[in-house]
Amino acid sequence: MDPDIRKHLLRDEGEVIVDEVRHHWVAFVRPVLETVLGMLLLVSSAYVPVEIGWLPLLLALAVFLHAAWIALREHRDRFVITNMRVFRVHGVLSQNLATMPLSRILDITVVKPLHGRILGFGHFCFESAAQEQGLRDIRYVGQPDQRDLAIQRVVQRSGLRGPRVN
16 A cells, blocks of 8 residues: 555656655554554443443444554655655545655754654654645654755755755
């Protein structure tokens, strides 16, 4: 169920993937906790009167479906850095694609909350000329410092800022 990132590349123009960013494992903690709650609801159905035994089963099913939806949504959310642009592909039933050429990236803010610093994740906030786009906030990025450096290297090598580095 991985999104097909390669179909979005401009191969004729020589675009190549520098990095494909999946969500850090922390983004999956909520669906795991919801699954545990669903299991508890299933177990509790054995201890309730028979007349209402269907209620915990129904609640467990709803919790399992919600957890699966969140896990699938997080799994299908990808942020891609290429030699020409950055783009994000996300969505379960419908797919959204947001793209930004490297030349439009004005600033990248890397936010690393305390628990993110401990667990190795952070959030990106892209500043560009057009503030409302699907690439403004990228959450739960593993190894945020290395990923930020990768973007900075690509921007530098493209000659968009400062002297070109070979």
